[in-house]
Amino acid sequence: MAFVSSISGQGPTSTRRIVFGTFTNGAADAGGDIDGGLAKCEVLLMQYHKSAVVATGNVVNEVLPAAVGTGATVVNPTGEDGMFIMLGF
Numbered sequence: 001m002a003f004v005s006s007i008s009g010q011g012p013t014s015t016r017r018i019v020f021g022t023f024t025n026g027a028a029d030a031g032g033d034i035d036g037g038l039a040k041c042e043v044l045l046m047q048y049h050k051s052a053v054v055a056t057g058n059v060v061n062e063v064l065p066a067a068v069g070t071g072a073t074v075v076n077p078t079g080e081d082g083m084f085i086m087l088g089f
Contacts (some may be wrong), residue, residue: 003032005071005084016042019086022077025078029063033071036086043087048080058082 007021019036023046034044044067046058058076062068066087072086 003029006032016087016089022083024081025079030078031075033073035071038088039069041072041086041088044072046084048082
């Protein structure tokens with residue numbers, strides 16, 4: 001299975017748009033692109049949802065703020081799933 005992200009919800013803030021959802025890694029996948037539908041991403045937060053401690057953190061492989069019309073590239077440990085929040089416009 002490949003890296004997959006999906007949007008769970010989105011909405012406006014006072015001057016930006018917030019998008020949140022989940023990402024899933026296959027057993028051999030170490031990241032991919034999170035496409036939140038934003039033209040420009042200013043903040044991308046990711047959190048694993050596991051019952052045990054994950055030894056390695058995740059990395060946003062972009063210099064933010066970034067134009068990410070096709071998604072922001074992330075790198076994370078193999079097989080780890082979680083959730084994300086993007087803020088931008």
